[in-house]
Amino acid sequence: MTYGRNRTMNKQKRKKLKEKEFCVGSAAEFLDLTMEEEAYIEIRLAVSNMIKTQRTKRGWTQAQLARAMGSSQSRIAKLEAGDPSTSLDLMIKTLLRLGISKKEIGKLLEGNIEPA
Numbered sequence: 001m002t003y004g005r006n007r008t009m010n011k012q013k014r015k016k017l018k019e020k021e022f023c024v025g026s027a028a029e030f031l032d033l034t035m036e037e038e039a040y041i042e043i044r045l046a047v048s049n050m051i052k053t054q055r056t057k058r059g060w061t062q063a064q065l066a067r068a069m070g071s072s073q074s075r076i077a078k079l080e081a082g083d084p085s086t087s088l089d090l091m092i093k094t095l096l097r098l099g100i101s102k103k104e105i106g107k108l109l110e111g112n113i114e115p116a
Helices: 011-019 027-031 035-057 062-069 073-081 088-097 102-110
Strands: none
Touching: 035 073, 035 088, 035 102, 062 073, 062 088, 073 088, 088 102
16 A cells, blocks of 8 residues: 555554554545546645755745745745645746756656655
């Protein structure tokens, strides 16, 4: 059983939970997400993780990135948290402003690179 990105639940832990009649499964199963919904959520999380990783790698604060984007620090915090009130459009524009190439963004969306 996998949960999250590339993590598997310990078989013994899974067995103990089942013995205590806990439901064991993925968040997608619990929320009854379609494959498309699950993929969309994974994309948003990967992009938000890359925004934070690239910002910190450059030594920028959220406020500095906000100024560069013509936005607010609180909006950057929401972007990095994957808040659903932020658009994927703004997330991609932020990656581009951080110097991430279209090719790198494509690889991220395909799942071929980690946000680091």
